[in-house]
Amino acid sequence: MTEKLLGGVHALLAAIRIIAAVLLICSVVLNFCNIIGRYFFAVSISWAEEIMLFLMVGCVFLGSSLVSWSNRQIRMDVIVSLMPEPVRKVLAVISDLVFMATCFTLAIFAWPVIEQLAAFDERSQAANFPLVIPQAMIPIGLTLMACLVGVRLITQRGSRAASSASGPHH
Numbered sequence: 079m080t081e082k083l084l085g086g087v088h089a090l091l092a093a094i095r096i097i098a099a100v101l102l103i104c105s106v107v108l109n110f111c112n113i114i115g116r117y118f119f120a121v122s123i124s125w126a127e128e129i130m131l132f133l134m135v136g137c138v139f140l141g142s143s144l145v146s147w148s149n150r151q152i153r154m155d156v157i158v159s160l161m162p163e164p165v166r167k168v169l170a171v172i173s174d175l176v177f178m179a180t181c182f183t184l185a186i187f188a189w190p191v192i193e194q195l196a197a198f199d200e201r202s203q204a205a206n207f208p209l210v211i212p213q214a215m216i217p218i219g220l221t222l223m224a225c226l227v228g229v230r231l232i233t234q235r236g237s238r239a240a241s242s243a244s245g246p247h248h
Contacts, residue, residue: 080233087229091144094222098141105133125205132202132212139219146177146223147230174227181224185217192217 112126145151158169194200195210202209 083229084233087147087226090222091147091226094140094143098137098144101133101137101140105130105137108133125202125207128202128205129207132207135212136215139215140222142219143222143226147226149230151177171231174231178224178227181220181227185220185224188213188217188220 108123108126108130112123116122142151153173158166161169192210192214195208195213200209201207
């Protein structure tokens with residue numbers, strides 16, 4: 079079962095990488111077109127800044143789930159790193175659980191705002207773009223982060239138990 083779960087996670091991570099890369103590339107291309115238009119043709123794209131911001135929000139919040147999966151998020155762990163190994167492991171699990179609870183809580187509190195943006199069809203000023211799309215990236219990204227950290231905790235624990243059950247490896 080762990081192999082299937084990890085296979086699904088790796089497929090999800092590949093899809094997230096592709097989507098985040100496409101969002102970033104679109105942002106760069108739009109910026110390049112705006113620069114060319116502004117400096118060579120004296121015409122800028124009025125909605126470009128807004129759309130680039132929305133693309134970056136999507137890229138960051140989706141991409142942050144990749145960081146969470148690989149356990150490379152920023153931490154204040156100077157004191158923790160001085161602790162003995164067993165204490166560090168316990169604190170790492172507690173830290174991940176608090177991280178997951180925080181992500182889920184923020185996503186739950188953000189969702190009513192997303193529903194209101196959709197219900198009232200709120201749109202951006204310059205691009206007339208539905209605000210529900212970039213705003214939804216925030217709870218989606220937070221939920222992905224929490225779920226991936228949970229899967230990482232489960233699979234690491236399972237792999238440690240399997241390796242200790244099979245005996246020492248030399």
